[in-house]
Amino acid sequence: DAGITQSPRYKITETGRQVTLMCHQTWSHSYMFWYRQDLGHGLRLIYYSAAADITDKGEVPDGYVVSRSKTENFPLTLESATRSQTSVYFCASSFTGTGEGNSPLHFGNGTRLTVT
Amino acid sequence: QQQVKQSPQSLIVQKGGIPIINCAYENTAFDYFPWYQQFPGKGPALLIAIRPDVSEKKEGRFTISFNKSAKQFSLHIMDSQPGDSATYFCAASWRSGGGADGLTFGKGTHLIIQP
Numbered sequence: 001d002a003g004i005t006q007s008p009r010y011k012i013t014e015t016g017r018q019v020t021l022m023c024h025q026t027w028s029h030s031y032m033f034w035y036r037q038d039l040g041h042g043l044r045l046i047y048y049s050a051a052a053d054i055t056d057k058g059e060v061p062d063g064y065v066v067s068r069s070k071t072e073n074f075p076l077t078l079e080s081a082t083r084s085q086t087s088v089y090f091c092a093s094s095f096t097g098t099g100e101g102n103s104p105l106h107f108g109n110g111t112r113l114t115v116t
Numbered sequence: 117q118q119q120v121k122q123s124p125q126s127l128i129v130q131k132g133g134i135p136i137i138n139c140a141y142e143n144t145a146f147d148y149f150p151w152y153q154q155f156p157g158k159g160p161a162l163l164i165a166i167r168p169d170v171s172e173k174k175e176g177r178f179t180i181s182f183n184k185s186a187k188q189f190s191l192h193i194m195d196s197q198p199g200d201s202a203t204y205f206c207a208a209s210w211r212s213g214g215g216a217d218g219l220t221f222g223k224g225t226h227l228i229i230q231p
Contacts (some may be wrong), residue, residue: 010140042122042203042223090159098219099162099211100148105219107159 003027006091006108013081014116020078023091026055029101031094033058033073033105034066043090049074050097081115088112119143120208122222129196130230137225139189139206144187146208151180151191152221154203163204166192196229203227 001009004025025032035058045058046097055066063085065077073116074093078085089111095103121140129135139149150165166173166180166189173180177194193200203226209219 010210040125040223043221045219056162092159098148099150100209104150104162104165105152107161109157109212 004091004106004108006092006111008087008111009109010112012114012115012116015082016080019078019081019113021078021089021091021113023074023076025072025074025091025093025106027106028071029073029093029103029106030071031097033092033094034074034076034090035090035092035107036060037090037110038087038088039093046089047096060074061107078113081113084116086113086115118215119220120183120206120222122206122225124225125223126226126228128228128230131196131198133229135193135196135200135227135229137204137206137209137227138188139190139197139222140186140188141208142187143210148209149180149182149189150207150209150219152205152207154224155206156202160203160205165169193227198229198231201227201229 007022007066033048035043044060046064049055049068052071068074090107091108094105099105123138151163152160153163154160164175164178168184179192182189203224205224206222
């Protein structure tokens with residue numbers, strides 16, 4: 001089925017551990033994004049990618065690493081997880097960087113990450 | 117610095133009422149203003165969007181009102197239903213911004229429509 005899928009759906013990890021969140025889209029969208037959603041902060045952009053092998057920082061990139069070797073995949077890695085990274089993480093994709101025109105941002109259903 | 121300020125943070129309305137969610141922006145270069153709707157356990161999805169060359173846009177029961185001089189825009193939901201209960205995000209972007217950081221989200225409004 002076409003769409004954008006995130007895995008895992010839920011993850012519990014310990015402080016200091018490395019964890020990778022996966023994102024896969026089947027639309028061949030150029031742009032992919034990682035957001036985190038926290039109460040009182042809304043959606044904050046962590047990293048985005050305009051194409052394979054092109055990535056750039058968003059508003060809150062510290063502590064995160066991304067890669068994009070293939071157009072369809074955009075994994076997010078927390079190199080050494082901290083409690084402040086407990087959040088719900090959303091991946092999104094679009095043909096445009098801002099979702100304008102007929103290509104809005106399409107979001108996955110999120111990964112709820114808890115760092116203990 | 118928050119570029120898009122959204123209010124209220126939460127809102128409870130009776131069925132059939134007209135909830136109104138407001139957003140204000142500072143960057144006059146913004147030229148695209150979408151609203152995203154998010155249901156529990158799901159990612160946000162585009163609901164409706166407007167450009168500053170029009171003052172109002174309607175899609176079904178959802179209306180965006182836009183006031184360019186005041187740098188404000190709002191979402192109205194006519195004849196609200198319990199199924200409209202969700203979190204709503206306003207956003208803004210500008211073409212010359214180029215990349216994805218041109219799309220800035222407000223902090224969201226948690227809307228509950230009571231039966």
